[in-house]
Amino acid sequence: MRPLFHPATDEIGLEAILHALSDPVRVAIFADIAGGDCSQTCSAFACVGDRVIPKSSLSQHFKVLREAGLIHSERQGVELRNTSRCREVEARFPGLLPAILAAHAVNRQRG
């Protein structure tokens, strides 16, 4: 099985982060992972808000988040366990993720 690609901290790019979080489903998934205390499986996100997300789209969303350097994914049996890389991104781009997550919270409140 191919190892999962994760960019090194100093290779995390601003454009990739903004692109990854410019999708409403991905930013919702990421906000949940970033706000959670423990790692989460992909299948925990089969529903995001009112939407049911097909398994194939879900895998693609997690891949984009992982390749942007936003999450760390680890295979555990047939599942992937996902944790956020907020601390590493914070070291590279201070304040960026807190600002985006705050804006996401505003967005969700206002609908």
Added chain:
Amino acid sequence: MRPLFHPATDEIGLEAILHALSDPVRVAIFADIAGGDCSQTCSAFACVGDRVIPKSSLSQHFKVLREAGLIHSERQGVELRNTSRCREVEARFPGLLPAILAAHAVNRQRG
């Protein structure tokens, strides 16, 4: 001539902003407009860094920035004059643009 579409402040969306600024040319153009004191024409950006940007791509980039609510464009003869809407975006998503512009500055420094 059709009027140029600008979203109202409360219709400015997080996803559209992140998408608009996830492109290296667009974020560079926006950083310049946001940092400038006066309005700038599109043709002022025929070169961004080392890159020469074709006129048609440039128009498309300005359209994406405008429709995301990041800039205000006004026709003046055959030119468009562009100013940032930072203050309005700040009212909707406090701290978001300063954080993205700071990350862009870090990105540019490190290459």
